[in-house]
Amino acid sequence: MVLTPDPRVVRGLLARYAELRIAGTRGDAERRALDDVVYTLCVLTATTTIGDALERADALLASAPAATAAEAPPPDDVTLVA
Template structure:
């Protein structure tokens, strides 16, 4: 499977959320656009249901961010106890 660009995923997720909000407000004209975005999310994430696509998109975005790495303090930042150990 090709891995979609994180900007593409964020854009699709934003459009999906905006359209879901519009639908909840009763804006019926957005239904076809919501179907299109849902389909596109499924295609780019390799899933068949929009619920799975949302989870997959979140997982892919987390992978794009990578692991959280804490910076190693410099010797000047360490306490005397840490340096003695």
């Protein structure tokens, strides 16, 4: 049995990863936040590098059914812990 991550969670993590990469890591807090997102993406996609995680996440989203208007977005108050 293979568990497939919720596409909403994957999209949220990809958005957070992009946001942190664009903003740059100006300090320890930002660097830790980026590290947490990278770690979580790797765990969620069963990979060991961010490149592989991004590739797997893209494939998961490509194969996921289209989101419907009735689906709620992922919560914004999720705390990522390494």
